[in-house]
Amino acid sequence: MMSNEQLINTKQKMEDRLIPDHTVGNIYVENARMSARKVNVYYSDKQALDDVNLDIGSSQVIAFIGPSGCGKSTLLRCFNRMNDTIDGCRIEGEIKIDKDDVHDPAIDVVSLRARVGMVFQKPNPxxxxxxxxxxxxxxxxxxxxxxxxxxxxxxxxxxxxxxxxxxxxxxxxxxxxxxxxxxxxxxxxxxxxxxPEVILMDEPCSALDPIATAKIEELIHELREQYTIVIVTHSMQQAARVSDRTAYFHLGKLVEVGETTQVFTNPQHELTQDYITGRFG
Ligand SMILES: Nc1ncnc2c1ncn2[C@@H]1O[C@H](COP(=O)(O)OP(=O)(O)OP(=O)(O)O)[C@@H](O)[C@H]1O
Ligand SMILES: [Mg+2]
Known part of the structure; x- marks a missing residue:
């Protein structure tokens, strides 16, 4: 009988063949709450995401970073099917929460959005x-x-x-x-x-002052024990402060993903390096 670790390794080896060569780092986590596999998203004929493969770890914070228009919000919206509300938006590939495929016709979208909650850029009570x-x-x-x-x-x-x-x-x-x-x-x-099991946050602090921002960051820190959190942010300091893993996107591709400290101190991909050193973005 294989140990859990061996099983994961075998699974990874099988899936490794599916990982596009534009992603460096480890897309897998042992305790995935959600996963994206071979995800392509199109707005009419324009492709916004290109073959994205990523696990979202349970009780962790993952930050999505990258230049404007690289597809961060688009991927975030895939996780609770908020893209359904956008005319002309088409999604290929598989998104799962636990064992459930979010596109399974048996899945009730309202319940899915309770399991995978969302907080937007502009507070919208x-x-x-x-x-x-x-x-x-x-x-x-x-x-x-x-x-x-x-x-x-x-x-x-x-x-x-x-x-x-x-x-x-x-x-x-x-x-x-x-x-x-x-x-x-x-x-x-x-x-x-x-x-919820997962809370998606799309630039939740961009409309807030530094004190209100610090409060939200503290909150994220406390909530991460109980919930899985995905946060999109343009602030690299914020990503570094609040997240366990960081995913860097560029022109619709997931370029690099890894432990936040590694991504910020020792980025493996040149594009990540350029972005975090402020050469573009
Ligand atoms: N509703 C839409 N209709 C058509 N194209 C869209 C729509 N939403 C996003 N796009 C396009 O898809 C691509 C990815 O956009 P997305 O909003 O996911 O980027 P982002 O990384 O969140 O950018 P930002 O940091 O500016 O929020 C962009 O080229 C964008 O113009
Ligand atoms: Mg966005």
């Missing part, structure tokens, strides 16, 4: 009270049997997002009345409220 922003998801997914259950979920999610102390006395006030940084934490709480 619903035009509802702070309470209802958080309660909305648990209500539509039937996660709370009683009002007390729902109250508990709301309180838990706001706690986890580090917002409880700031909003506990104004839960009935509009979410849009909070500061930008508070709104972004509200959006994170909203994602947490439906017990």
């Amino acid at each position: 619903f035009p509802k009270s702070i309470y209802d922003n958080i309660a909305y998801g648990p209500r539509i997914h039937g996660l709370a049997a009683t009002k007390v259950d729902l109250d508990n979920i709301v309180q838990y999610a706001l706690h986890r997002a580090g917002l409880w102390a700031e909003v506990k006395d104004r839960l009935d006030k509009p979410g849009t009345g909070l500061s930008g940084g508070q709104q972004q934490r509200l959006c994170i709480a909203r994602a947490i409220a439906v017990s």
